[in-house]
Amino acid sequence: MPSTLVHVAIGGLVGAALLGDRFTPRAIAVVLVAAAIPDLDSVLTTFVGGAHRSALHTLLLPTVLAAGLYWDNQVSDRSWLGERFGPDAGYVAAVAVVGLAAGGILPDLFTNGVNAFWPLHDQFYTVNGELLLSDQRGIVQTFVDLSPEKPASTTDNTRYSTGADPKPWTEQEGPVERTFPVVTAGWQLMVVLLSTVSVGVRTWQVRRSDSLNSRR
Template sequence: MPSSVVHAAIALSLAVGLLGRFYDRRALAVVLAVVLLPELDTAIGWIMAGAHRTVLHTMMISIIAAPVLYWETTRAESRIRNRWGARGVRIAWVGLFVHTFAHIAIDWSHLAGINVLWPFTDRFYTLDGEMYLSTTEGFVQTFVEISRDPETGSGVIDAGAGGTRAETHVSNPAQPSADPEPGPVDRRFPIAVQGWQLYFVLTTAFALVSKKLQSSADSV
């Protein structure tokens, strides 16, 4: 699964392009804190079964936060705009964007996925499949599959549904396994577990250094 390092790399690479004239170390620190915040539900897993990929990995946070943030930043009495101006508004929107697309959406496509609409529904979903154009099959996508139940004749939609919170455990450094194991516990803190992840981390490092050099050159 993508590590916190990979999530951070993707978020920072997006921040380079999205922060615009408000790009600086303090803005990057806010973006970094926001994108890593969902990992706190690993600790909640000690007191709540299946908390990881549930409590802070639900899409409901973004679904609710987006209209609230829009309302807050467009009204005349906006606290964010009145205190931090356009800079605060930009950082808030970038923070919401990286939370959604640099962390939650990516975890949606790995391992057991995420508890997408928790707490309104308790069901893990995995965004898994492929999409392509074929000279013999035409357009093909398997992310959402529609079939017919042979017994009832009713339509069946498969969107990668998995188990409930109580049935699903996603391994993490806080809880490598659902049940305690005898002997030393192997807690692994991954950095990059696939080639594309290492590639993204290195590419982001290059982008950050390049942005720094460009800013230094522009100020001369």
């Protein structure tokens, strides 16, 4: 599964692409932190069974945040974010919500599953498969499987191994190795490197522009 570093890296790519002329070190930091937030539920699982990939990986979280931002920026007479953090705060917050969803939740949904609609509906979903063109079978896809999984994966029967809880469902006797993944596949390393370069170049461009403007 993608590590927190990979989630943050994807958030960095989202921020570099969407912040535009609002890109600042502070703004991209907000997006990076937002992308890391969903993985905090791996700590909650030591106190609440099944919390990991449920409590903060639910798609309801970015939905509620997006609704709150829409109210604050479009409906309310006065923007709470704008008054406290400046005129660009609403836009930066919106990009952060996209970073949270695209960087923090979707990579897990597209690998080994999240409890997408928790707590309204307790079931883990995974979007994983293949799409190919065959000269004998035509179009073949395995992403959508309408046959119900038996039993359905829920917080009662599903646990993910984490550094905080390395051996769920088992009594931990003696020393237990706790591993915290950094990158576990070549594509993950590629994403981290691309994000590092993209965010680094954008940061350099902004600072260079600010330096030139200050000399004028």
